[in-house]
Amino acid sequence: MYAEMLLPEFDEEMKSTRKLLECFPEGKSDWKPHEKSMSLGRLAGHVAELPGFAYQTMTVETLEFDKPGSEPTKPFIATSRDQLLKAFDENVAKGRQAIAGAKDEDMGTIWTLIYQGRKVFALPRAAVMRAMVMNHLIHHRGQLGVYLRMNDIAIPGVYGPSADDKNPTG
Numbered sequence: 566m567y568a569e570m571l572l573p574e575f576d577e578e579m580k581s582t583r584k585l586l587e588c589f590p591e592g593k594s595d596w597k598p599h600e601k602s603m604s605l606g607r608l609a610g611h612v613a614e615l616p617g618f619a620y621q622t623m624t625v626e627t628l629e630f631d632k633p634g635s636e637p638t639k640p641f642i643a644t645s646r647d648q649l650l651k652a653f654d655e656n657v658a659k660g661r662q663a664i665a666g667a668k669d670e671d672m673g674t675i676w677t678l679i680y681q682g683r684k685v686f687a688l689p690r691a692a693v694m695r696a697m698v699m700n701h702l703i704h705h706r707g708q709l710g711v712y713l714r715m716n717d718i719a720i721p722g723v724y725g726p727s728a729d730d731k732n733p734t735g
Contacts, residue, residue, distance in 0.1 A: 567691060568667045571699075575664060578699060579616060579657045582706050584721040586613060586653055588713050589646045598715055605712050610641035612709055613653035615702040619660030622676055622693045623667055629679040660698070 586609060594606030603611070621628050631637050643649035672691040677684060688696070706723070713720050719729035 567669050567672045568664050571664055571694060572661070574699065575616075575619070575661060578703065579661075581721075581723040582612060582616075582702065583650070583653060583657075585706055585709055585713070585723070586649055587646070588718050588720060589643060589649050590713075590716060590718055591646060593716060594642065594644045596712070596716065598712060604642065605716075606642040606644055607640055608705060608709055608712060609649055610643040610652070612702065612705050613643065613649050614641050614656060615698065615705065616653065616660040617656035618701075619694065619698045620656075620663040622690055622698065623663040623671065625676075626674060627677045627679060631681045632679075633682045664694070 589609050590605070594604060596605045597603070602608075641652060643652070667690075672694075673689050675687050676690045676693045677687040678697075679685065710720050710723075720727050722730045
């Protein structure tokens with residue numbers, strides 16, 4: 566039941582996210598609005614990675630990044646639109662399949678995120694799906710829209726027309 570309720574929202578958010586990723590500008594992967602900000606390629610890469618967290622959420626109970634003494638996790642930094650869209654589409658398919666196969670009883674299982682040996686959080690899988698898969702993606706998608714706007718790139722509407730969409734009434 567949970568999966569049946571989440572999948573329509575997941576599908577709509579992924580459709581909107583893909584439209585935005587299709588605007589990724591070639592040759593601007595290193596652009597940043599501020600020295601403390603992620604680069605455009607890293608931010609777009611992160612947006613493309615996030616649907617895959619649905620798979621991680623449903624297949625393991627603990628996810629550990631950058632375990633002390635191990636090699637640091639290499640982030641995906643997009644360098645081309647094709648590379649970005651390919652990664653996104655693969656992660657969406659993997660994430661969607663994981664959600665579709667989820668049983669309600671699995672959603673109450675506590676899922677833990679560990680970073681550099683420290684527990685970041687431990688939440689029921691249902692909460693992880695909302696916070697770390699859906700909300701996290703929507704947050705960074707909004708950031709990406711600002712990055713694109715700052716580069717004078719027309720952006721598509723997500724929950725309605727954007728300022729770049731033609732006025733539907735004329």
